Amino acid sequence: MTSRMFGPVRVVVVSVFMALAMAALAGCSFQEEEKVWEISGGIFGTSYHINVVLPEDSARLKMLAQGIQAELERVDNAMSTWKPDSELSKLNRKQSQADWTTLSAPLFEVIHRAQEISAQTDGAFDATIGPVVNLWGFGPDARPERSPSDEELLKALNVTGWEFLEFDSEALAIRSKQPQYIDLSGIAKGYGVDVVARYLDTQGVQAYLVEIGGEVRTRGRKPDDDVWRLAVETPSDQARQVNVVVALDRKSMATSGDYRNYYESEGQRYSHTIDPDTGRPIDHRLASVTVISDDCMTADALATAYNVMGFERAMSLATRENIPAYFIVRGEAGFDVHSTPAFSSYVVQ
Structure with missing residues (x-):
């Protein structure tokens, strides 16, 4: 993680829906109109976008935005290896x-x-x-x-x-027994998503979508009663293209791939994901893996682990443990897709 920030938190309306209700006993009355509001900012060297379903209330939205940023900064101050004064750096x-x-x-x-x-x-x-x-x-x-x-x-x-x-x-x-240098970059971003979700729960927010750097957790539904729909992208460092769409409620999703965070040196491409067995960047056919779990910390770490393992080993383990996982594998004529049986119930497209 990193301590870089991307400017002030902002709150904007991203979509508006009408919510009408009829009173059962005392004639007709209207509930307050609910909208989907976006709260966004920067943390961990990436950006976050949190959608909350609430009636218009600028004071409450400002309070939520400040609270979210404060919660994420506490995570960063505890777990960043980029901050020399973080709790983890001191350890x-x-x-x-x-x-x-x-x-x-x-x-x-x-x-x-x-x-x-x-x-x-x-x-x-x-x-x-x-x-x-x-x-x-x-x-x-x-x-x-x-x-x-x-x-x-x-x-x-x-x-x-x-x-x-x-x-x-x-x-x-x-x-x-021997000093360790711990790096939580493969799990802390997912934990940050969970922290924001917990905070929104304590603030009485009944429906939300929390996204930090591509890791997601949802709860409830949008004002039109539709579920939160999320896209799994086709691996590419160029234009973004949807591969499959899933619907989530009270679930988390994380994706790990070798197609964005990498560098090239002397004609060789090096992925940021390191195989702990060899000490070298991964180099196999698995381009990306997406995992669904109850909490985002687990989804984040499992996606990282499966990416290290490669398709065959990861598919076998995820299937055996009934974990919803979706694999995009490089083939001779493009990408091949595979998923565990547990993943299919979430697919809507």
Whole structure:
């Protein structure tokens, strides 16, 4: 994550719908007209767009916009590796991590969930891969002038390993026999979506769509009683094209792909997604994978893990565990699409 901001939060109307109701006993009366309002801003080096269904109330919308930004900044201040004074950066700088370190509840929750996803995916998701991510130039360090050598990769891999982390759930504490550099970029954005959704729940918002950098969580319906519809795009670093449309209510969706965040050096294209087994950027036929889950933190981490695993391994695991997942795979004549049985019930186009 990054501390860069993209200007002030703004609130704009994106669509208007009429909501009429008849009183059952006392003649006719009208409910307040509900509209879909958009609250947008910047966080984590990307942008967010939150749609809320509410009657017009500028004071309430302003309060929600400020509250959303404050919630996201708290996440950034806890989990950013780009901010030297973040809680995670301070943990990563500790020379010895053998003693228990008490964490804030949010940071403990995310690292602990990352550990669970690591176990579930046999290490395809590994939050301790930070040193290798930095070595390839996808972290806060400057991009390297050349690709790392085998010796440099081996040295970085030797100081990683999700299995070395230990947790004390009662004390919200963590320790590791060898110092770890934890990178939560594969899960924290999804957690940010969940944090905003929780905040809107506490504020009595009954219908919303929260989107941060492409990761999404929904609740309720739009004023015309239609569901929230979301597009899964065909992988391309050029024009955007819809591949499939899904309908979600009280669900989250996240996509991981190798077609946007990458760089090219000496004619070679390097994906930002690093395989924890090899320490190298992924290089296989799977172009993107989309996962649906109850919470966005889980969808985000699983999508990352499946992207690391490649199509065959990920499809087998997701099918076995009944996880809704949609895979777009490079074929000889374009893209081939595959989905788990659990994904089909969400498709509307």
